[in-house]
Amino acid sequence: MSSFDYVVVGGGSAGCVLASRLSEDKSMSVCLLEAGPSDWHPAIHVPMGLLWMMRSPGMNWNLSTRPEAALAGRQLFWPRGKTLGGSSSSNAMCYIRGHARDYDEWASLGCKGWSFKDVLPYFKRSENQERGADEFHGTGGPLNVADLRSPNELSEAFVKAGVQAGFPHNRDFNGAQQEGVGLFQVTQVNGERCSAAKGYLTPVRSRPNLTVITGVQATRILTELGEHGAPRATGVQYNQAGTSRTVQAKREVLLAAGAIFSPQLLMLSGIGDQKALRDQGIACIKHLPGVGKNLQDHLDVMVVQASRKRVSYNLGPGNVARGPWHILRYLTRRDGMFTTNGAEACGFIKSDQAEEIPDLQFHFTPARLKDHGRNLSFLMGQGYSLHVCNLRPKSRGWLELASTDPLQPPAIHANYLSHPDDVVKMVKGVKHARRVLSQADMAPYRGKEILPGEAVRSDADIERFVRQHAETIYHPVGTCKMGLDEMAVVDPTLRVVGVEGLRVVDASIMPTLVGGNTNAPTIMIAEKAVDMIRDAR
Numbered sequence: 001m002s003s004f005d006y007v008v009v010g011g012g013s014a015g016c017v018l019a020s021r022l023s024e025d026k027s028m029s030v031c032l033l034e035a036g037p038s039d040w041h042p043a044i045h046v047p048m049g050l051l052w053m054m055r056s057p058g059m060n061w062n063l064s065t066r067p068e069a070a071l072a073g074r075q076l077f078w079p080r081g082k083t084l085g086g087s088s089s090s091n092a093m094c095y096i097r098g099h100a101r102d103y104d105e106w107a108s109l110g111c112k113g114w115s116f117k118d119v120l121p122y123f124k125r126s127e128n129q130e131r132g133a134d135e136f137h138g139t140g141g142p143l144n145v146a147d148l149r150s151p152n153e154l155s156e157a158f159v160k161a162g163v164q165a166g167f168p169h170n171r172d173f174n175g176a177q178q179e180g181v182g183l184f185q186v187t188q189v190n191g192e193r194c195s196a197a198k199g200y201l202t203p204v205r206s207r208p209n210l211t212v213i214t215g216v217q218a219t220r221i222l223t224e225l226g227e228h229g230a231p232r233a234t235g236v237q238y239n240q241a242g243t244s245r246t247v248q249a250k251r252e253v254l255l256a257a258g259a260i261f262s263p264q265l266l267m268l269s270g271i272g273d274q275k276a277l278r279d280q281g282i283a284c285i286k287h288l289p290g291v292g293k294n295l296q297d298h299l300d301v302m303v304v305q306a307s308r309k310r311v312s313y314n315l316g317p318g319n320v321a322r323g324p325w326h327i328l329r330y331l332t333r334r335d336g337m338f339t340t341n342g343a344e345a346c347g348f349i350k351s352d353q354a355e356e357i358p359d360l361q362f363h364f365t366p367a368r369l370k371d372h373g374r375n376l377s378f379l380m381g382q383g384y385s386l387h388v389c390n391l392r393p394k395s396r397g398w399l400e401l402a403s404t405d406p407l408q409p410p411a412i413h414a415n416y417l418s419h420p421d422d423v424v425k426m427v428k429g430v431k432h433a434r435r436v437l438s439q440a441d442m443a444p445y446r447g448k449e450i451l452p453g454e455a456v457r458s459d460a461d462i463e464r465f466v467r468q469h470a471e472t473i474y475h476p477v478g479t480c481k482m483g484l485d486e487m488a489v490v491d492p493t494l495r496v497v498g499v500e501g502l503r504v505v506d507a508s509i510m511p512t513l514v515g516g517n518t519n520a521p522t523i524m525i526a527e528k529a530v531d532m533i534r535d536a537r
């Protein structure tokens with residue numbers, strides 16, 4: 001059995017940070033286990049390749065929820081990255097931190113050290129902001145944050161339309177104020193995706209004290225009885241091309257397999273709700289009823305409109321014929337259509353003036369989207385899509401083991417719209433989206449509304465539309481929540497409650513979903529975890 005000081009499970013947004021930062025200390029050995037392949041594929045690095053990543057059989061877990069009762073019984077597609085960089089290698093590169101109040105809320109729930117004031121230094125430490133450093137931004141960090149090199153004119157028109165609709169123009173959603181409309185900043189460097197792997201891991205792969213093993217899936221956390229009578233994590237069992245192997249952790253096992261697979265691994269290892277584990281025939285070594293519970297995600301719905309001007313990104317014959325020119329432009333200048341991150345413009349708005357902070361987010365895509373861009377015939381036409389999501393849903397879902405086979409994903413019950421307030425927010429969101437798209441600045445482009453379609457007008461009709469068409473915007477969190485109550489899975493130092501030598505460090509630890517995209521917050525969590533792990537030494 002090989003042995004390391006730290007074994008990190010999962011080489012995604014958080015896992016790459018942990019492996020990179022912990023191996024800065026030459027006296028510490030670190031092993032990173034990643035289920036997917038290395039991140040060599042060009043579709044990862046060329047931003048527009050995200051369209052391919054959405055369908056990739058080998059670099060995407062291609063998960064689905066169980067039938068969702070409030071969404072007409074549909075099973076929703078849940079893509080997750082499966083390669084070095086994890087979901088940061090397939091995401092839309094939008095650089096957003098959430099609202100300062102989100103972190104103050106974590107602190108108020110008992111998560112000492114997680115207020116916005118506490119976490120801001122870690123956002124800054126991770127960042128290389130191309131606009132330069134200021135009170136809110138850092139330079140010199142591994143995660144490059146850039147302005148879009150070639151935003152589509154539709155995205156710029158959307159921003160103007162948002163201002164016409166009464167929202168402030170916002171150049172920096174991660175600065176003093178989140179509210180407003182503007183173009184996203186993106187995690188790109190020199191026109192290429194800057195995943196957590198590219199930013200943190202690739203530059204340090206040659207360190208002798210860092211071992212990265214890809215194509216291996218952790219199947220169980222190995223434990224023994226520790227000094228204080230509590231279970232202690234001693235290593236990890238993993239599957240390598242059908243052979244079971246083990247790796248020993250002298251100091252800690254760090255679970256960073258993401259919001260779906262970290263709780264699954266805990267359950268497979270006997271850490272979870274005692275009764276549920278017993279039902280699966282798994283011996284419970286630590287009763288933690290919160291494992292897999294508290295699942296939260298951003299449910300999203302789109303208003304899709306045809307474009308009269310032929311400027312949108314599409315797979316129509318004209319654009320395809322110009323393909324070689326676009327490729328040449330990308331290869332020689334690293335700009336043009338291939339640098340698009342899909343969702344180019346953003347809005348953080350209040351569904352109602354009574355709201356204290358924005359509760360809805362827009363993502364504007366200068367393309368006609370259906371089924372996560374996987375419906376290629378729909379993508380042939382000229383058009384644009386305005387996504388809207390409810391930033392702080394009250395609905396809670398859960399995960400459970402579908403089987404004891406570690407190679408099978410768990411059953412996902414997102415339980416979207418199970419809280420009536422979430423339905424109301426989505427309906428308001430569609431109305432706001434339509435209002436923005438009907439402004440004069442969109443007039444030169446505006447064709448027929450394709451979705452929901454002109455016939456859908458009343459609140460009841462819009463609600464039906466939401467139930468039939470809403471999808472995930474890919475931000476599941478909360479399934480190993482940090483906290484102090486009986487449903488907490490990790491404490492504020494991210495140690496699994498009642499188990500020694502084991503932490504969870506990824507999006508699953510968020511007690512509540514932040515009001516924004518979740519990649520930068522997950523990287524911040526891992527940066528902060530590194531300091532806590534070092535302090536423990």
Ligand SMILES: Cc1cc2nc3c(=O)[nH]c(=O)nc-3n(C[C@H](O)[C@H](O)[C@H](O)COP(=O)(O)OP(=O)(O)OC[C@H]3O[C@@H](n4cnc5c(N)ncnc54)[C@H](O)[C@@H]3O)c2cc1C
Nearest residue numbers: 010012013014035086087091092093094218258507517519
């Ligand atoms: C399509 C898509 C678009 C998104 N767009 C954005 C965006 O534009 N901006 C933004 O901020 N956020 C975005 N997100 C969300 C963001 O990328 C995630 O919240 C973030 O990457 C989560 O990081 P993580 O470390 O928790 O998990 P992940 O990055 O998913 O990493 C988990 C890793 O663990 C590996 N793994 C899982 N199980 C095992 C196992 N048993 N053994 C070994 N390895 C294992 C996985 O293969 C994966 O590499 C998007 C996500 C997706 C999927």
